[in-house]
Amino acid sequence: MDIPNRVIGRLSAYRRHLRRWLSEGREQVYSHDLATQEGITPAQVRRDLMTIGYTGSPARGYDVHGLLTRIGELLDPRPDEGIILIGAGRLGRAMLDYLAAQHPEYPVRAAIDNDPELVGRVIHGCRCHADGDLEDIIRDEQVTIGIVAVPADSAQDVADRLVRAGIRGLLNFAPVRLRVPAGVYTQDLDIAVSLEKVAFLARGQAKAQETHE
């Protein structure tokens, strides 16, 4: 099965609304309910659900619980998919805190920082290790995803080491585009670029709005 990138992002968003509705006791939803929440067309929602092979019923819509289960099969992390954070600076610590509080399904196995001040500290249940331990931790702790939150200068070096140690995916906050070999997936999340987009579009008369991505 081949699910486009964009669709994954929307499924993740749908899931949040579905969870909320489920907790409110709602059992069915229509494509236009999800569409309204996300500011897209109902046709888009149906198309997305079609690509993951989930079908609803005319006149009753989609089953909230069933759809959540289906999306979960695709998106829920497997138990052997650990995360490692490189760079326990301000952004890195904010992420640790946020993930621990809001996303227990993504356990950060370890943090790495080259500041001796930080090494050995335990931040939100996550131990901070020295730079040199990176390779061992990835091999020993079933880590497949790396979050890169080091300064721009070091980001590519860090990424290279992670790749060599066998990482599968990277989420990068440093303002550089990481170069990785095929088979490793990188998502560069450049906040400064996003801010520049907002500033530009707020200046001229904007037409549309845009979600993450």
Place this chain on the structure above:
Amino acid sequence: MDIPNRVIGRLSAYRRHLRRWLSEGREQVYSHDLATQEGITPAQVRRDLMTIGYTGSPARGYDVHGLLTRIGELLDPRPDEGIILIGAGRLGRAMLDYLAAQHPEYPVRAAIDNDPELVGRVIHGCRCHADGDLEDIIRDEQVTIGIVAVPADSAQDVADRLVRAGIRGLLNFAPVRLRVPAGVYTQDLDIAVSLEKVAFLARGQAKAQETHE
């Protein structure tokens, strides 16, 4: 002139390479230089520069300084475009720090938080105000852009107030899609969704990599 969203993002990225090259004394670049850095095709770069009406010369490529100037005309913030941050929690403070250090061209005029502990404190040169001051600050300090870093529950309320006070653009970190009227531009930057994308794509065999957006 109508510049697509995607192009703005790439221009912002090009600019970083151009600045680096300029500081290294380089005077011309070819489309393939920028393309290589960003992992895209040279044709895409030329197309982008075409849409902003910048032209190079065959055999010499583009003038680094001139191109930087041209992109700057489009992207550089105007002096009357102030920023306000709502929610001086962990992420908000990390942003304050980051913007102050790395992006002095985007001066954050004020922060707002409803935690009495934070109100009155000055964080990285930015004073934290009480919740109720929001409207006054926006009107008095030429603020056109809002950064939303409050919990998900409050995000839409905060956005509504910002919009009513006349904000033009929003950068939103809360995991909800903000609903704003036409004329206001919102960029939702959902880090959890990005992480879920990376996890999914790292699991199956990924093909491509993706930049922010």
Place this chain on the structure above:
DNA sequence: AGAACGTTGTGAATGAGTTCACAGACTAAG
């Protein structure tokens, strides 16, 4: 001067993503 090379600018082709529009399906009401 003329030829050879490498790059730009861009129309046209391709590709990806979104929306349209409607047949078929299901429900509820009469």
Place this chain on the structure above:
DNA sequence: CTTAGTCTGTGAACTCATTCACAACGTTCT
């Protein structure tokens, strides 16, 4: 049982973005 109404599933149309491919051009070398 039949009719009216609403929603799904989806082929086709459409829109937007990317890539191709090549003429035109500037530079350098002979």
